[in-house]
Amino acid sequence: MVNVFGNKATRFGFGEGLVELGKKNDKIFVLGADTVSSVAINGFQKEFPERFANVGIAETNLLGMAAGLAVAGFVPFVSTYGVFASGRPWEQIRTTICYSNLNVKIGGSHSGLMVGPDGATHQALEEISIMRCLPHMTVLVPCDLVETKKATIAAADYNGPVYIRYGRENVPIITEDKTPFEIGKAIKMREGSDVCIMACGSMVYESLMAAELLEKEGIKARVLNIHTIKPIDKQAIIDAAKECGAIVTAEEHQIFGGFGSAVAEVVVANSPVPMEFVGVNDTFGESGKPADLIVKYGLKDVNIVEAVKKVLKRKK
Amino acid sequence: MEIADLKIISASVRKEVLKMLNKAGSGHPGGSLSAVELLVDLYNNHMNFNKDNWQDKNRDYFVLSKGHVCPVLYAVLAQIGCIPKEELDTLRKIGGRLQGHPAMDKHIPGIEVSTGSLGYGLSIAAGIAKGMKTLKQDNRVYVLMGDGEQQEGSVWEAVMAAPHFKLDNLCAIVDCNGLQIDGKVEDVLNINPIADKYRAFGWNVIEIDGHNLKEVDEAYTKAKQCKGKPTAIMAKTVKGKGVSFMENVADWHGKAPNAEQLEQALKEIDASLK
Numbered sequence: 184m185v186n187v188f189g190n191k192a193t194r195f196g197f198g199e200g201l202v203e204l205g206k207k208n209d210k211i212f213v214l215g216a217d218t219v220s221s222v223a224i225n226g227f228q229k230e231f232p233e234r235f236a237n238v239g240i241a242e243t244n245l246l247g248m249a250a251g252l253a254v255a256g257f258v259p260f261v262s263t264y265g266v267f268a269s270g271r272p273w274e275q276i277r278t279t280i281c282y283s284n285l286n287v288k289i290g291g292s293h294s295g296l297m298v299g300p301d302g303a304t305h306q307a308l309e310e311i312s313i314m315r316c317l318p319h320m321t322v323l324v325p326c327d328l329v330e331t332k333k334a335t336i337a338a339a340d341y342n343g344p345v346y347i348r349y350g351r352e353n354v355p356i357i358t359e360d361k362t363p364f365e366i367g368k369a370i371k372m373r374e375g376s377d378v379c380i381m382a383c384g385s386m387v388y389e390s391l392m393a394a395e396l397l398e399k400e401g402i403k404a405r406v407l408n409i410h411t412i413k414p415i416d417k418q419a420i421i422d423a424a425k426e427c428g429a430i431v432t433a434e435e436h437q438i439f440g441g442f443g444s445a446v447a448e449v450v451v452a453n454s455p456v457p458m459e460f461v462g463v464n465d466t467f468g469e470s471g472k473p474a475d476l477i478v479k480y481g482l483k484d485v486n487i488v489e490a491v492k493k494v495l496k497r498k499k
Numbered sequence: 500m501e502i503a504d505l506k507i508i509s510a511s512v513r514k515e516v517l518k519m520l521n522k523a524g525s526g527h528p529g530g531s532l533s534a535v536e537l538l539v540d541l542y543n544n545h546m547n548f549n550k551d552n553w554q555d556k557n558r559d560y561f562v563l564s565k566g567h568v569c570p571v572l573y574a575v576l577a578q579i580g581c582i583p584k585e586e587l588d589t590l591r592k593i594g595g596r597l598q599g600h601p602a603m604d605k606h607i608p609g610i611e612v613s614t615g616s617l618g619y620g621l622s623i624a625a626g627i628a629k630g631m632k633t634l635k636q637d638n639r640v641y642v643l644m645g646d647g648e649q650q651e652g653s654v655w656e657a658v659m660a661a662p663h664f665k666l667d668n669l670c671a672i673v674d675c676n677g678l679q680i681d682g683k684v685e686d687v688l689n690i691n692p693i694a695d696k697y698r699a700f701g702w703n704v705i706e707i708d709g710h711n712l713k714e715v716d717e718a719y720t721k722a723k724q725c726k727g728k729p730t731a732i733m734a735k736t737v738k739g740k741g742v743s744f745m746e747n748v749a750d751w752h753g754k755a756p757n758a759e760q761l762e763q764a765l766k767e768i769d770a771s772l773k
Contacts, residue, residue, distance in 0.1 A: 212630070212633065233633060234633060236629060236664065238656075238660055239659075239660075241656035241659070241660065243618075243619075243622065243652075243653040243656055244622045244625070244653065244656035244657050244659075244660050246622075247619055247621075247622020247623050247625070247626060247653065247656075247657060248622050248623075248625050248626035248629060248657075248660065249626060250612065250622070250623050250626055251612075251622065251623040251624060251625060251626020251627040251628070251629065251630065252626045252627070252629060252630045253626075254560070254611050254612050254623065254626070254627050254630075255560075255626070255627045255629075255630025255631060255634070256556070256630065256634075257630050257633070259626075274616060275619055275622075275653075278613065278614075278615065278616045278619070279612065279613065279614070279616075279619050279623060282602070282604070282613040283603040283604070283612050283613040284603070284604060285612070
């Protein structure tokens with residue numbers, strides 16, 4: 184059985200984390216781009232108006248001003264929908280923020296297909312790929328509200344640019360305040376050695392559900408929550424490859440260049456084993472209810488089970 | 500510093516720019532030469548910035564948005580003692596600090612942030628200015644842009660933001676030399692009336708001859724006195740200023756002088772002081 188402690192959107196974890204940070208660190212500055220309440224940074228705005236700026240619908244200026252605030256010694260956090268936080272200002276993130284290794288934290292909300300009815304324009308499915316290729320960038324994809332709050336707080340103490348990917352829809356809370364969180368350190372959510380399912384974000388829950396289904400068929404699946412895509416926990420991946428002999432990755436993101444690719448880079452160079460990738464397969468999303476989209480695009484526990492069975496056929 | 504002294508320094512900076520570009524074998528002389536007076540007066544008469552206080556929290560900030568003209572910035576930083584003069588010979592060389600566009604990771608006093616992709620500097624400067632306002636400090640923030648650069652949409656996001664946040668500690672300088680890679684700015688994509696556009700967005704705008712040191716000096720003073728809104732100095736300049744065969748020739752945007760051209764250029768600059 185998968186322990187679930189509630190059901191709430193990860194964006195609120197980011198917002199709560201910021202308020203907590205704001206209380207103890209007067210260098211935290213938050214910038215929004217007209218989506219302030221929908222990305223849940225209005226709590227910080229209310230508590231610390233003097234350290235908050237809304238730059239309007241202008242994402243290149245959002246990242247540019249954040250860069251300047253970092254130069255001025257602040258720890259700026261920006262947040263808007265993931266597509267607009269990562270895609271439109273990508274070159275500012277590359278050339279101004281990463282090249283200068285500025286201490287800017289980017290909160291990419293509304294990630295994945297679960298944005299739902301807004302459709303493909305607003306369903307960010309590429310941020311992991313386009314952020315992890317940037318030198319100096321750290322990429323975090325927490326699995327639930329509790330972990331998102333921890334990731335937000337950890338990002339503030341971590342020098343350099345950080346991208347945190349989270350979402351708008353309610354997702355099950357599967358970690359607790361006491362669950363340790365360290366940037367770059369994967370969390371073993373379930374023991375097993377027949378296969379390892381590695382997941383990030385919303386897919387950690389689906390992976391745990393998949394492991395339950397597999398257990399009934401006598402397959403013991405290890406589940407790793409790899410919340411840090413970069414720098415990735417190489418040791419946990421290598422250990423899993425050696426001990427389980429087959430890997431399935433799961434992400435609510437494009438397969439090309441995403442989380443699974445990051446895992447594969449470690450696996451093929453260190454301990455090659457068969458792999459399968461569960462994710463969005465080179466297509467845009469569409470309007471629909473989040474739950475229906477996840478089914479249609481193959482991101483459910485049953486899809487992970489299917490991938491596990493496929494990969495086990497190739498396991499030596 | 501007196502105007503007469505600034506004139507001598509300007510000539511010397513021009514010569515350093517040309518010498519380092521010749522040694523590098525590539526780079527951007529045209530827009531470097533058009534900005535000489537704007538930077539010489541700024542660093543020598545206005546900015547609270549020197550080789551001893553470059554990390555001080557009370558220093559003034561400068562952002563070179565048109566990063567490709569870094570030779571003029573490197574030469575001015577060398578003139579005020581932030582870069583050893585002999586290091587200017589290493590421009591664009593592998594392993595060196597003086598990258599083809601300013602690089603923050605090379606830890607050069609005065610390079611506050613990496614720049615070179617056009618259209619980013621004004622936002623960065625606005626962010627620094629907002630930071631200083633939040634800290635209740637009165638540091639000033641300067642940013643130099645090109646006129647061709649005004650074609651970048653991201654500039655206008657920042658042009659809109661700076662007056663909104665009442666950043667009167669921010670001073671933007673637009674080096675209006677009238678040329679860009681493909682030719683005249685007005686032919687490639689007209690930006691004018693640029694001063695009116697900034698005014699309409701809520702800026703205090705000062706229009707000057709960017710080679711007239713007295714006008715340049717007065718403009719920076721007036722900018723400091725303006726309260727409640729940012730200032731934009733629209734400086735009419737000549738691309739390639741000071742070297743007859745480079746002046747107003749778009750082709751000299753991005754190529755280095757050879758030995759013969761350098762010799763002639765240095766002679767002309769020396770003659771201009773007599």
